Amino acid sequence: MKFVDEFRNNEYSKKLVEKLNNISSEKINIMEVCGSHTMAIFRYGIRDVLPANVNLISGPGCPVCVTPQSYIDTALTLSEQGNVIIATFGDMMRVPGKKGSLSEKKAEGADVRIVYSPMDCLQMALQNPSKKIVFLSVGFETTAPMAAITVMEAKKNNINNLFFFTAHKIVPPAMEALVQDKELKIDGFLLPGNVCAISGTEPYEFLSVDYNIPGVVTGFEPIDILQGLNTVVSLISKKEYKISNEYKRIVKTEGNPIALEYLDKAFNIVDSSWRGLGRIPNSGLEFNSEYEDFDALKHFKIDYEEYDGSPGCKCGEILKGKIKPTDCPLFKKLCTPENPVGSCMVSSEGTCAAYYRYHKDTK
Amino acid sequence: MNDKITLSHGSGGTQTNKLINEVFFKHFDNDILNQMNDAAQVDIDFKKLAFTTDSFVVNPIFFNGGNIGKLAVCGTVNDIAVSGAKPLYLTSAFIIEEGFSIEKLEEIVKSMAQQASIAGVKIVAGDTKVVEKGNVDGIFINTSGIGRIYENVNINCANARAGDNVIINGTLGDHGMTIMCERNKLGLEGNLKSDCACLNSLVDTMLEAYDGIHVIRDATRGGVAAVLNEISEFSNVTIALEENNLPLKEEVKGATEMLGLDPLYIANEGKLCAFVPEAYAEKVLNAMRKHPLGCEAVIIGKVTEETGQKVYLNTIVGGKRLVDMPSGIQLPRIC
Amino acid sequence: MCLAIPGKVLSLDENKGIVEVGNMKREVFMHLVPEAVVNEYVLVHAGCAIQMIDEDEAKITLDILKELAQNEIC
Numbered sequence: 016m017k018f019v020d021e022f023r024n025n026e027y028s029k030k031l032v033e034k035l036n037n038i039s040s041e042k043i044n045i046m047e048v049c050g051s052h053t054m055a056i057f058r059y060g061i062r063d064v065l066p067a068n069v070n071l072i073s074g075p076g077c078p079v080c081v082t083p084q085s086y087i088d089t090a091l092t093l094s095e096q097g098n099v100i101i102a103t104f105g106d107m108m109r110v111p112g113k114k115g116s117l118s119e120k121k122a123e124g125a126d127v128r129i130v131y132s133p134m135d136c137l138q139m140a141l142q143n144p145s146k147k148i149v150f151l152s153v154g155f156e157t158t159a160p161m162a163a164i165t166v167m168e169a170k171k172n173n174i175n176n177l178f179f180f181t182a183h184k185i186v187p188p189a190m191e192a193l194v195q196d197k198e199l200k201i202d203g204f205l206l207p208g209n210v211c212a213i214s215g216t217e218p219y220e221f222l223s224v225d226y227n228i229p230g231v232v233t234g235f236e237p238i239d240i241l242q243g244l245n246t247v248v249s250l251i252s253k254k255e256y257k258i259s260n261e262y263k264r265i266v267k268t269e270g271n272p273i274a275l276e277y278l279d280k281a282f283n284i285v286d287s288s289w290r291g292l293g294r295i296p297n298s299g300l301e302f303n304s305e306y307e308d309f310d311a312l313k314h315f316k317i318d319y320e321e322y323d324g325s326p327g328c329k330c331g332e333i334l335k336g337k338i339k340p341t342d343c344p345l346f347k348k349l350c351t352p353e354n355p356v357g358s359c360m361v362s363s364e365g366t367c368a369a370y371y372r373y374h375k376d377t378k
Numbered sequence: 379m380n381d382k383i384t385l386s387h388g389s390g391g392t393q394t395n396k397l398i399n400e401v402f403f404k405h406f407d408n409d410i411l412n413q414m415n416d417a418a419q420v421d422i423d424f425k426k427l428a429f430t431t432d433s434f435v436v437n438p439i440f441f442n443g444g445n446i447g448k449l450a451v452c453g454t455v456n457d458i459a460v461s462g463a464k465p466l467y468l469t470s471a472f473i474i475e476e477g478f479s480i481e482k483l484e485e486i487v488k489s490m491a492q493q494a495s496i497a498g499v500k501i502v503a504g505d506t507k508v509v510e511k512g513n514v515d516g517i518f519i520n521t522s523g524i525g526r527i528y529e530n531v532n533i534n535c536a537n538a539r540a541g542d543n544v545i546i547n548g549t550l551g552d553h554g555m556t557i558m559c560e561r562n563k564l565g566l567e568g569n570l571k572s573d574c575a576c577l578n579s580l581v582d583t584m585l586e587a588y589d590g591i592h593v594i595r596d597a598t599r600g601g602v603a604a605v606l607n608e609i610s611e612f613s614n615v616t617i618a619l620e621e622n623n624l625p626l627k628e629e630v631k632g633a634t635e636m637l638g639l640d641p642l643y644i645a646n647e648g649k650l651c652a653f654v655p656e657a658y659a660e661k662v663l664n665a666m667r668k669h670p671l672g673c674e675a676v677i678i679g680k681v682t683e684e685t686g687q688k689v690y691l692n693t694i695v696g697g698k699r700l701v702d703m704p705s706g707i708q709l710p711r712i713c
Numbered sequence: 714m715c716l717a718i719p720g721k722v723l724s725l726d727e728n729k730g731i732v733e734v735g736n737m738k739r740e741v742f743m744h745l746v747p748e749a750v751v752n753e754y755v756l757v758h759a760g761c762a763i764q765m766i767d768e769d770e771a772k773i774t775l776d777i778l779k780e781l782a783q784n785e786i787c
Contacts, residue, residue: 016631016735018719018754018766025622027778028695034781050713051715058640060697077713078714104759105637105709131564131637131710132760134742154759155714158712161761164744209715212756212764235715237695238778264770265756271764274745352705372702565760568737632735636757638716712759713714 018264022236031241032064038245039252044070044200045244046336048190049207050077050365051235057369059237061244069248072336073366075189076207078153079106080334080357080365081289082182083323086153087112089312093149093180094125096315100143101127102136103151110361133165140169140177149311152179156213159183159300160274163281166306178311181301184287186210187218188298193335194226201336203247204230208239208262213278215270219258227256234262281306288321291331330357333366340367347371383478388508401484402504405491410467410502418502420467424526428463430454431522439482439516441560443553443572446519447486449647451493451501452576453598454523459578460594460650462533462585463525465497471505473518486517497576499523530589537592538613542681543659545652547580547666548573548674550602551630551644554708558644559633564710566636568629575648580671584652587665593653596646600704602678603642605651606689607703617689619679619701637710642691642701644708653681717758719766722751732757 047053053073056062062071075081087107091114094101101117108118108129121127126146130136136150152162162179169177186207193199206219211232222228229250233243242261250259260266278300287299302310312319328350329343340346340359350356352368359365386393403411410418434450450470458465470490474483494501552573559566577596584591593613597605610617626641634641648671654662659677666672689701720732720741730743732755742761749755755762 016628016635016719017721018771019635021771021775023694024778025694026782027775030778030782032696049715054713057699058693059695060691060693060699061695063697063699064695076714079713104712106711106713108709109706129562129710131562131566131712131739132742134740134760135563135565154712157715157717157758157763160745160763161742161759164742164761207715209717209756209758209763235717237693238774241695242774264767264774265764271745273747274763277744372700564739566737566739570737628736630735632718632733632737635718636734636737636739712716 019236022234022238024238028237028241031238031245035241035245035248036066038248040068041252042068042070043202043248043251044072045203045205045247046072046074046201047205048074048076048186049210050080051209052076052205052207052233052240053366053369055235055237055240057372059240061237061240072201074193074336075289075292075334076186077365078155078184079110079361080330080359081184081291082110082153083288083290083321084112085319085321085323086182087116088114089317089319090117090151090180091115091120092317093311093315094120094127096147098146099126100139100146100148101125101151102130102139102148103127104153105129107151107153109355111355133161136177137165137168137174140174144176146176148177150177150179152181152183155184155186155210157209159282160213160277163277166281166302166309169309170306177309178314179302179309180311183282183300184289184298185300187221188295189289189292191221192292192295194222194228196335198337199335201228203228203251205233205240205243205247206230206258208232208234208266211262211266211270213271213274216258216260216266216268223256223258229256230258232258232260232262232266234265288323290323291334328357330359333359340370343367381480383474383476383480383483383508385476385508385510388474388506394506397506401480401487405487406494406501408500408502410500418467420502426527428458428461428525428527430457431520432457433518433520435515435518436557437515438557438560441556441572442570443556444574445486445489446517447490448493448574450519450521451490451497452574452647454521455497455499455576455578456596458523458525459581460533460596461525461527462531462594463527465499465523465525465578468494468499468501468521468523469503470501471520473507473509473514475514475516476508476511478516483517493576497578528585531585533591533594535593535595535609535612538609538615538653538681539592539655540615540681540683541656542592542653543656543677544606544617544619544679544681545654545659545663545666545675546602546625546678547650547672549625549627549630550646550649551634551641552627553647554601554645555630555633564637566633568632570629570633573646573648575671577648577650577671580666580669581650583665583669583672584662587662588654588658590658591652591654591662594650596650598647599645601641601643601645602651603689603701604704606701609653610687610689614687615681616684616686617679618682619689619691621691621693623676623678625674625676638712639708639710643704715758717756717763719754720757722749722753722755724751725749730762732762
């Protein structure tokens with residue numbers, strides 16, 4: 016497959032690994048803030064080939080992991096309203112709320128359907144005129160523009176039985192909260208490549224300017240990740256605190272201005288709760304007044320109060336990169352992929368799930 | 379007959395007999411079945427038999443590459459074949475939803491007859507029940523089967539040993555991705571096709587090349603990952619796979635990449651994994667490649683000297699990652 | 714939260730397009746890449762093309778890697 020296979024080239028990967036092991040020997044902490052990076056790193060066994068002095072931490076880049084329990088519980092409540100079809104990405108199906116998961120609710124008879132794209136909800140609404148479709152609209156800057164497009168298409172085509180239960184978040188404010196945490200020592204970041212495809216690199220300049228921490232915009236194929244690691248380790252060792260782009264075939268400095276305009280037209284920036292990180296100002300997106308009729312909470316008159324956390328669950332500290340999954344007392348004992356306690360285990364890209372599945376010391 | 383199954387078709391009276399004669403007996407036609415006894419009476423001249431059962435509830439009932447009936451015959455034939463036995467006789471029991479199309483039922487039964495003929499087995503007994511609308515999803519089928527275990531063959535999932543090569547007869551994930559895309563209306567279009575097939579003649583070819591093959595298992599639900607983890611557990615061995623060697627159709631690659639799925643965990647219905655001692659691996663592989671169901675056969679890994687029960691993948695960057703037992707059904711993701 | 718894959722644009726129809734990934738086709742929103750034309754490659758995330766793929770930049774990256782592979786690492 017073009018633009019895929021070339022970036023999975025064996026020979027190049029091995030050379031990049033060699034190069035990475037010859038840059039510096041000082042102990043450094045690098046954080047990646049994209050769940051898809053967590054997955055790819057584990058999928059390709061990249062931790063195995065890192066030099067011993069490089070500690071790679073998985074940060075809060077999984078929109079499922081950072082969505083509070085209250086979101087799932089409210090989704091379950093929405094599924095109980097009459098004639099409702101819940102449309103959701105597959106990622107959300109097994110996330111546990113306090114009242115269970117969507118998967119369990121489906122087993123009890125609720126109409127819960129997996130969609131690949133929000134676009135498919137438009138068809139679903141047209142094909143089921145007597146039903147109300149509630150789309151669980153989650154995701155970061157990569158996904159929010161298509162929620163915007165979908166709600167605009169719904170409005171344009173007078174589709175009045177499609178609603179959105181939104182929980183979109185934006186990454187830079189969460190990263191700023193992380194670097195302000197004195198207990199965390201992060202020397203450099205792998206920046207989320209596809210988020211930057213939308214937002215550009217400018218929103219991350221604060222890392223360099225205000226905190227002297229370098230960041231490298233990184234893609235998701237093994238070559239991209241190895242290249243990103245090479246560059247960030249090199250920047251750290253040379254004390255060059257800048258934002259560098261190693262995903263130029265996708266990411267422009269200005270991002271995708273059209274996508275940003277869609278976000279601007281459909282959403283307001285609001286404060287938002289991140290599971291494990293607490294409330295972070297200006298880190299969430301909500302439909303503005305022009306699209307509020309499509310808001311599920313408004314339509315079904317549901318008061319939404321956020322809460323999260325399960326007793327003993329260390330997802331919060333894991334998301335901040337303070338501890339590894341193996342440091343959580345529930346890991347592998349009470350919390351497993353079959354019986355997940357926290358979102359970090361449920362989401363296939365959650366740190367704990369990835370660790371459980373791929374880490375060679377698991378067995 | 380009118381065109382839909384009704385409750386009377388399952389009540390044991392004239393309608394039932396009519397259905398049995400005009401659909402089942404018409405296509406399953408064989409000397410044993412035609413005796414119309416309550417139980418099939420067969421002569422056997424061997425001491426050790428392989429005996430298995432399986433139920434089929436697939437949705438959608440018809441898919442590119444087959445239907446529930448084809449699966450029902452191939453699945454049971456394959457379970458017998460990979461045990462190192464010659465499949466001989468099958469039974470098939472149907473639970474049908476009131477209102478099901480008789481034309482569709484006949485198409486399913488015809489497929490079964492066709493596969494039985496390819497596999498060289500006879501369907502010698504059966505049963506038909508009809509339930510009220512909503513109590514099954516269209517049609518469910520159970521098949522049971524018996525086969526004669528070959529002498530001089532000792533195939534057992536506890537027999538894998540260090541040095542064994544792991545051979546697969548072709549591409550991963552074809553069936554599961556076909557079903558997923560057709561069922562979930564994910565909007566993906568392409569030439570995905572189930573690999574559903576009876577593997578007994580391939581197994582015969584393999585055993586002719588070398589009758590000391592240690593393990594053969596067909597990789598169905600849970601994919602190759604499930605089967606290899608089971609073998610790793612029962613044989614108490616470590617299995618190392620090579621990512622570079624895993625065979626994939628372009629369509630399966632495209633679909634799994636788009637949906638965020640791992641082909642190692644996706645179901646197959648015409649694939650087997652064989653554990654062959656190193657010295658004989660090339661011979662078995664070459665024999666497989668001459669068979670229509672093995673032309674893409676490839677060695678995907680081996681049993682290592684390491685202690686412990688695990689399966690891992692040597693990745694393209696030179697790292698290792700664990701291929702754990704699958705947990706729950708595979709779901710598409712965006713993250 | 715970034716699962717995305719490059720795909721080839723096969724056809725366009727106003728704001729929608731048919732994109733091909735590994736011989737599989739899917740209808741995709743093209744609102745974010747109005748400049749896309751048939752036979753070009755776009756990055757597809759959850760049924761939406763989110764950015765064009767710059768072939769020249771891809772080539773530059775691969776050329777650098779090719780050179781790296783041909784030289785000894787010291």
